[in-house]
Amino acid sequence: MLKILKYSFYDLIRSRWSYVYLAFYLLLGSVLLFLNNDLSKAVITLMNVIVVLTPLIGTIFGIMYYYSSREFTELLLAQPIRRSNIFLGQYLGVALSLSASLIIGLGIPFIAYGIFYSGAIWDYLTLLITATFLTLIFTALAFNIAISTENRIKGFGYAILLWLFMAVIYDGLFLLGLIMFSEYPLENFSLFATMLNPIDLSRILILLKLDISALMGYTGAVFQKFFGTNRGLIISFSVLIIWTVLPIWRIIYKSNRKDF
Amino acid sequence: MKQIITFFIFLQLSLFSLSAKTIIVCSSCEVSSVSEAVSIAAKGDTILIKKGVYNEQEITIDKTLTIIGEDYPIIDAQSKSKLFTVIADSVTIKGLNIKNISPSYTEDLSAIRIKKQSFFHIEDNILENIFFGIYIEGCKGGIIKNNRVTAEAVDEFNSGNAIHLWHSKNIKILNNHVEGARDGIYLEFVDSTIVRGNTSKHNIRYGLHFMFSNDDEYRDNTFENNGAGVAVMYSKRIIMIGNTFKKNWGSASYGLLLKEIYDGEIFNNTFQENTIGINADGSNRINIVNNNFIQNGWAIKVLGGCYYNKFNKNNFLNNTFDLSYKGSMNDNNFNGNHWSTYAGYDLDKDGIGDVPYRPVKLFSYIVNMVPESIVLLRSLFVDLIDFSERVSPVFTPDNLLDEQPLMKAIKID
Numbered sequence: 001m002l003k004i005l006k007y008s009f010y011d012l013i014r015s016r017w018s019y020v021y022l023a024f025y026l027l028l029g030s031v032l033l034f035l036n037n038d039l040s041k042a043v044i045t046l047m048n049v050i051v052v053l054t055p056l057i058g059t060i061f062g063i064m065y066y067y068s069s070r071e072f073t074e075l076l077l078a079q080p081i082r083r084s085n086i087f088l089g090q091y092l093g094v095a096l097s098l099s100a101s102l103i104i105g106l107g108i109p110f111i112a113y114g115i116f117y118s119g120a121i122w123d124y125l126t127l128l129i130t131a132t133f134l135t136l137i138f139t140a141l142a143f144n145i146a147i148s149t150e151n152r153i154k155g156f157g158y159a160i161l162l163w164l165f166m167a168v169i170y171d172g173l174f175l176l177g178l179i180m181f182s183e184y185p186l187e188n189f190s191l192f193a194t195m196l197n198p199i200d201l202s203r204i205l206i207l208l209k210l211d212i213s214a215l216m217g218y219t220g221a222v223f224q225k226f227f228g229t230n231r232g233l234i235i236s237f238s239v240l241i242i243w244t245v246l247p248i249w250r251i252i253y254k255s256n257r258k259d260f
Numbered sequence: 261m262k263q264i265i266t267f268f269i270f271l272q273l274s275l276f277s278l279s280a281k282t283i284i285v286c287s288s289c290e291v292s293s294v295s296e297a298v299s300i301a302a303k304g305d306t307i308l309i310k311k312g313v314y315n316e317q318e319i320t321i322d323k324t325l326t327i328i329g330e331d332y333p334i335i336d337a338q339s340k341s342k343l344f345t346v347i348a349d350s351v352t353i354k355g356l357n358i359k360n361i362s363p364s365y366t367e368d369l370s371a372i373r374i375k376k377q378s379f380f381h382i383e384d385n386i387l388e389n390i391f392f393g394i395y396i397e398g399c400k401g402g403i404i405k406n407n408r409v410t411a412e413a414v415d416e417f418n419s420g421n422a423i424h425l426w427h428s429k430n431i432k433i434l435n436n437h438v439e440g441a442r443d444g445i446y447l448e449f450v451d452s453t454i455v456r457g458n459t460s461k462h463n464i465r466y467g468l469h470f471m472f473s474n475d476d477e478y479r480d481n482t483f484e485n486n487g488a489g490v491a492v493m494y495s496k497r498i499i500m501i502g503n504t505f506k507k508n509w510g511s512a513s514y515g516l517l518l519k520e521i522y523d524g525e526i527f528n529n530t531f532q533e534n535t536i537g538i539n540a541d542g543s544n545r546i547n548i549v550n551n552n553f554i555q556n557g558w559a560i561k562v563l564g565g566c567y568y569n570k571f572n573k574n575n576f577l578n579n580t581f582d583l584s585y586k587g588s589m590n591d592n593n594f595n596g597n598h599w600s601t602y603a604g605y606d607l608d609k610d611g612i613g614d615v616p617y618r619p620v621k622l623f624s625y626i627v628n629m630v631p632e633s634i635v636l637l638r639s640l641f642v643d644l645i646d647f648s649e650r651v652s653p654v655f656t657p658d659n660l661l662d663e664q665p666l667m668k669a670i671k672i673d
Contacts, residue, residue, distance in 0.1 A: 171641035175636055182629065207637055
């Protein structure tokens with residue numbers, strides 16, 4: 001598996017798109033920091049970008065890579081290598097190279113700015129960790145779609161739809177539901193609904209750092225416990241881990257049973 | 261002739277003060293308790309209390325005395341009663357460490373209580389585990405300075421205020437530290453009073469509380485982690501300058517609560533990380549100028565009945581919501597502030613943005629309506645509806661905007 005991972009990783013690292021992706025984050029980070037001169041504001045803007053963009057890039061890269069390396073995959077399948085190793089290796093290659101671009105691209109400007117001497121280091125680390133999680137999750141979801149869909153156009157369509165749903169439509173429906181049922185106690189429901197969407201989940205994780213003063217304004221006991229103690233942090237991170245593990249497990253499960 | 265008379269008066273005075281004696285109190289002295297010293301002292305005497313522990317109860321000071329503690333002698337009421345009650349003019353109490361005042365449901369038991377007297381001087385005391393700390397009623401003129409008052413209040417109904425003033429005038433409250441009481445400093449029917457340089461922390465209700473008090477001034481105080489930082493209610497002409505309101509978190513937590521107040525001045529304050537920076541309800545003709553609002557949940561919440569207020573030259577930096585507004589009519593002026601979320605441009609480079617800024621977001625309305633929707637904060641969908649509301653306002657008052665938003669933050673000392 002390590003060999004395939006290494007191959008995929010280097011393959012992607014050498015490709016133009018990784019550099020573009022890296023350069024984009026490098027530029028975004030530097031522009032935000034050096035034009036803004038305000039660290040917490042930069043972190044907020046970055047959050048807005050990252051929560052939307054990393055899932056999109058993860059999904060598209062994942063599905064593109066799977067389809068474009070299909071012939072090579074078939075070649076590998078003819079070799080005495082375990083299937084799960086092939087697909088897991090490819091998946092990790094994509095996910096890790098994307099994460100590397102992200103971490104390096106955002107890391108360099110912030111280190112140059114002096115993040116280590118600033119109080120915002122934890123906000124910033126949370127941001128990087130959640131962004132990495134989002135990359136891992138959405139690349140895995142994209143691989144799932146690709147494995148289950150033979151038709152490339154359909155696959156792309158589903159992938160984009162998945163992203164659109166998670167990033168925008170889900171929140172719209174969620175808000176609509178909250179307004180429609182505003183007569184009922186909604187605390188548990190809203191927390192639960194947040195857990196069902198990794199984008200919302202990572203948003204909450206970052207909010208816990210940045211907007212805690214507004215979040216504490218809500219009266220209910222469930223919110224108070226969730227936001228006011230470490231419980232929220234622990235639960236959110238655990239659910240993020242579940243969100244990562246489940247799709248990866250399905251990649252293995254599906255790839256073992258698929259006809260090529 | 262006149263000069264000679266003045267000279268004689270001075271002579272008399274100095275003779276009188278020379279005749280005042282000093283009574284020393286210590287465990288091995290002739291006088292070993294504070295109450296005994298007070299009862300044998302004559303008007304104008306000084307009582308010097310040496311270091312030690314004195315168990316005392318209900319001491320009434322009925323003549324002008326100066327009570328000074330050396331190295332903070334401990335006066336312990338053992339949670340049985342109140343302690344000093346002053347019913348004489350010009351009493352000084354200095355350098356004592358007063359402990360354990362009993363809580364009560366029927367009486368305002370306090371460590372130092374001054375009844376209808378003037379020119380008292382309470383300085384450098386440490387008050388610990390008190391019910392009411394310093395209780396001033398019906399006094400005209402006096403100083404409360406450098407005291408440290410701590411209590412361990414848990415519930416509002418069975419706790420007292422650290423510094424409590426009622427129906428008084430011309431009092432100076434300077435550089436005190438009050439912590440853990442119900443209200444840190446409480447003023448009711450108190451006029452022309454100065455509250456300056458105090459620190460008020462962890463009080464379960466308000467850090468500083470005005471009720472029916474006029475023409476007062478508080479400046480350079482710090483209010484941290486209270487139920488609400490400062491509540492100004494039913495008062496007129498209050499001046500608030502250079503205070504810091506910090507980390508007042510909770511469902512009913514404000515940095516500054518304004519209720520039914522008129523003609524206030526709010527200058528050069530910093531509101532940082534409060535759930536609500538300023539909560540204004542029925543407040544009129546208030547000038548809110550040159551303040552910093554940093555990382556609050558809501559920088560300003562304007563409820564009903566607020567007219568002719570001016571919010572000018574403030575910095576709004578990274579607040580979750582800059583402004584929440586009730587009602588569809590706006591009579592307040594929001595011009596010339598700096599908003600960190602302002603996205604306009606300044607083509608003529610005069611430092612003023614060319615596009616007006618709308619500080620009210622649609623989402624803040626939704627959160628008022630369905631509080632649970634706060635979990636959707638900063639999601640792409642919410643940003644989208646906020647954007648569309650900003651382009652064509654439907655829910656927010658049409659004229660609620662800053663027509664001259666500043667491009668750069670204002671420097672505030």
